[in-house]
Amino acid sequence: xxxxxxxxxxxxxxxxxxxxxxxxxxxxxxxxxxxxxxxxxxxxxxxxxxxxxxxxxxxxxxxxxxxxxxxxxxxxxxxxxxxxxxxxxxxxxxxxxxxxxxxxxxxxxxxxxxxxxxxxxxxxxxxxxxxxxxxxxxxxxxxxxxxxxxxxxxxxxxxxxxxxxxxxxxxxxxxxxxxxxxxxxxxxxxxxxxxxxxxxxxxxxxxxxx
Numbered sequence: 001x002x003x004x005x006x007x008x009x010x011x012x013x014x015x016x017x018x019x020x021x022x023x024x025x026x027x028x029x030x031x032x033x034x035x036x037x038x039x040x041x042x043x044x045x046x047x048x049x050x051x052x053x054x055x056x057x058x059x060x061x062x063x064x065x066x067x068x069x070x071x072x073x074x075x076x077x078x079x080x081x082x083x084x085x086x087x088x089x090x091x092x093x094x095x096x097x098x099x100x101x102x103x104x105x106x107x108x109x110x111x112x113x114x115x116x117x118x119x120x121x122x123x124x125x126x127x128x129x130x131x132x133x134x135x136x137x138x139x140x141x142x143x144x145x146x147x148x149x150x151x152x153x154x155x156x157x158x159x160x161x162x163x164x165x166x167x168x169x170x171x172x173x174x175x176x177x178x179x180x181x182x183x184x185x186x187x188x189x190x191x192x193x194x195x196x197x198x199x200x201x202x203x204x205x206x207x208x209x210x
Contacts, residue, residue, distance in 0.1 A: 061093075061095070067100070072112065076113050078113075110147045122157060134165050137153070146181070151187060152192050163197060163201070173190070
């Protein structure tokens with residue numbers, strides 16, 4: 001159901017950052033173990049309870065983590081739980097997740113696990129929600145685009161937002177340091193995405209005669 005309860009052992013494929021098993025830990029391109037942080041007990045008691053009980057006699061729903069969504073986003077297994085849940089979430093549950101993340105969105109966007117939650121919101125949220133995420137990151141775009149995880153979110157945002165907002169966001173990259181951005185190992189992907197999208201828009205405009 002839209003607000004169904006799920007276990008962390010679910011094998012549903014959820015795209016980048018989510019393995020077929022909750023215990024799978026992969027290395028990112030920087031060579032660091034992405035699960036290292038989660039070997040340490042969480043300071044959030046609800047996250048700890050989730051780790052101990054999910055799929056072991058208790059099934060969790062997004063409503064159960066109300067007030068703790070940001071902490072779940074930053075936890076390897078909490079993030080995976082939210083991602084899977086968003087794939088079949090009601091509009092109310094999607095709003096619940098976004099409303100809690102909103103105030104700390106920039107921290108979640110650049111988090112090793114949290115960024116995947118933002119990408120899922122972009123996949124399953126409404127066009128208005130996607131635009132709102134775009135507005136939230138707009139003024140911090142240069143910093144986010146230069147960050148390992150943030151650059152992935154920026155590229156996804158660019159695919160989801162209206163043309164006028166796309167132009168507005170891209171303009172934030174037009175700074176005296178633009179060549180540094182082109183050479184940056186992360187931001188260069190955002191620059192390439194910009195060129196691709198603008199090329200597609202130009203071709204579409206030519207084809208329509210405008």
